[in-house]
Amino acid sequence: MFPIDKKKTAMVILSKMGKDQEVKEEESSDESIEMYKAFAEDIMQAVSDKSIMDLASVLKSFHEMIEEQDEVEDAKQ
Numbered sequence: 001m002f003p004i005d006k007k008k009t010a011m012v013i014l015s016k017m018g019k020d021q022e023v024k025e026e027e028s029s030d031e032s033i034e035m036y037k038a039f040a041e042d043i044m045q046a047v048s049d050k051s052i053m054d055l056a057s058v059l060k061s062f063h064e065m066i067e068e069q070d071e072v073e074d075a076k077q
Helices: 008-018 025-049 051-074
Strands: none
Touching: 025 051
């Protein structure tokens, strides 16, 4: 299973919070797509390996990322 790049995750969250002025909207969407690709690759690897534990771990990480993004959106409002 591929490790989740926490630095990219943090950059996406910070860019959506408006803290990092140098990150352009196009770049953040590209990083977001890359993050989803990483999750998809991890899911495909877990399925290929027929590993329920790996799949559960990926899904948990994905769920945590979505919760963090929701918290950021709620903080904006």
